[in-house]
Amino acid sequence: MWKGIPLFPDSASTYSDAVDYFYLALVGISIFFTLLIAALVVLFAIRFRAREGSAGATQIHGSHVLELFWTAVPLVIVMALFVWSTKIWFTITRPPAHAxxxxxxxxxxxxxxxxxxxxxxxxxxxxxxxxxxxxxxxxxxxxxxxxxxxxxxxxxxxxxxxxxxxxxxxxxxxxxxxxxxxxxxxxxxxxxxxxxxxxxxxxxxxxxAAAGETPQVQGEKLFAAMRCDTCHTGQPGARGPKLQGLWGQKVDLSDGSTVVFNEDYVRESILIPTAKTVAGFQQLMPTYAGQLGEDQILSLIAYLKSLSDPAQGGAKP
Ligand code: HEC
Ligand SMILES: [Cu+2]
Structure with a gap:
């Protein structure tokens, strides 16, 4: 949309044009009202200036029609902008499931x-x-x-x-x-x-590029290297809960509340294990704060996520 106009960066994503149109509308509306008001100020200053023999201004004390008019018009404009911008916001904040x-x-x-x-x-x-x-x-x-x-x-x-x-x-x-x-x-x-x-x-x-290992494989290795598997064996009676098939599910906690098993919860479980305790388990898990970098935690997350993905052979008992 902005090709050749150096004021704007390239427009190169599925929603970048939508953002530009909205931006342009905001600028357009602002310019329109700025000019309208400025023009009226000048016009009225000339039209109603004090002149020889002029009778002075006619005072208006309230007008329902006028009040309704200048309430309704901005309301319609602002609500339209609200709906329009919210639609764009939804697009930008909700990734497609297969991203x-x-x-x-x-x-x-x-x-x-x-x-x-x-x-x-x-x-x-x-x-x-x-x-x-x-x-x-x-x-x-x-x-x-x-x-x-x-x-x-x-x-x-x-x-x-x-x-x-x-x-x-x-x-x-x-x-x-x-x-x-x-x-x-x-x-x-x-x-x-x-x-x-x-x-x-x-x-x-x-x-x-040097591929190295996928985050998931790195996570699997870390899971063994950090001895997570000594407690999370996946077997009944293990010291730690089974982690297979949990992704996106609700986990019951010892205080009766629940939490969704997602990236933030797993990260917290690894760094601050005492923050939430899974129902039926003791607070045995040591903290790994200071021992794992953010990249490693992301790898562990990728691995735990794969344990719930049937396509990856996860979710099996
Ligand atoms: C000493 C045993 C032990 C070790 C080692 C251990 N955990 Fe745990 N883990 C537990 C226990 C017990 C719980 C449940 C109690 C709680 O939530 O604190 C738990 C809970 C969790 C949970 C939440 C599980 C759920 O069902 O909601 C995750 C995720 C987790 N551990 C990941 C790990 C990772 C990753 C490692 C290795 C970096 C690890 N654990 C190492 C004992 C352990
Ligand atoms: Cu920075």
Missing amino acids: EQYYVTGKQWMWKIQHPTGQREINTLHVPVNVPIQLRMISEDVIHSFFIPAFRVKRDVLPGRYSTMWFEATKAGTYHLFCAEYCGTKHSQMIGSVIVMEQEDYQRWLSG
Whole structure:
């Protein structure tokens, strides 16, 4: 939409045009009313200026018609903007169910990225075109913010809590990636690029980059290396609860409440095991705070998630 106008970045995601149209409407409405009011001020100043023999102003003491008019018109405009912007917001905040999971950890002053297939990169993100992609993001230190202007998306990346964002790129190309939250002396150097590639090029890039292991396989190894499996054996009578088939399910806690088994809950269970206790179990689990990096916790999460995915051979007893 903005090709050739350098004021605007490229528009390269499925929802970036929608954001632009809305932005343009806001600017248009503001300009319209600014000009209208300014013009009326000038016009009335001239039209009703004090003149020789003029009778003075006629005072109006209340008018229901006028009141209704200047209440209803802004109400209609504002409600229309509300509905319109909320629709866009829903699109941006709700990823399609089949979105590919990429992991991002922000750190003073770089972005570390891991692909679902295991490749890691720093300050560059290679993605295929026309594929919905979800980023699960966390910071290792202060608040950062992941900003891709060409996709019209920006989301804060917080320490201690996951945030997510998704996009589907529509055009191959190289786009700016910025940290949009002041995060220390080298904040301005916390920049990178998002490289959108055609499917075949992306596959070629993947096979060229050192793949390493998928997050899931790394998680499986960590699960053994950190001795999680000594308690979470999956057998009845084990010291720790069975973790298979739990993803997205409600877990009963000892205080009678429930919690959904998801990324945030697993992360908390690993770092602050005492925060919530599973019904029927003792608080035996040691904390792994300080022993596991955010990348490793993300790998453990990927592994536990796969245990509930029938396609991965999970959810079996
Ligand atoms: C010493 C035994 C022990 C070890 C080692 C251990 N856990 Fe646990 N874990 C438990 C127990 C007991 C519970 C249930 C009580 C609670 O919630 O604190 C639990 C709960 C959990 C839960 C929540 C389970 C649910 O059903 O809601 C997760 C997730 C978890 N552990 C993951 C891990 C991971 C990952 C590791 C290794 C990094 C690990 N545990 C190591 C004993 C252990
Ligand atoms: Cu930053």
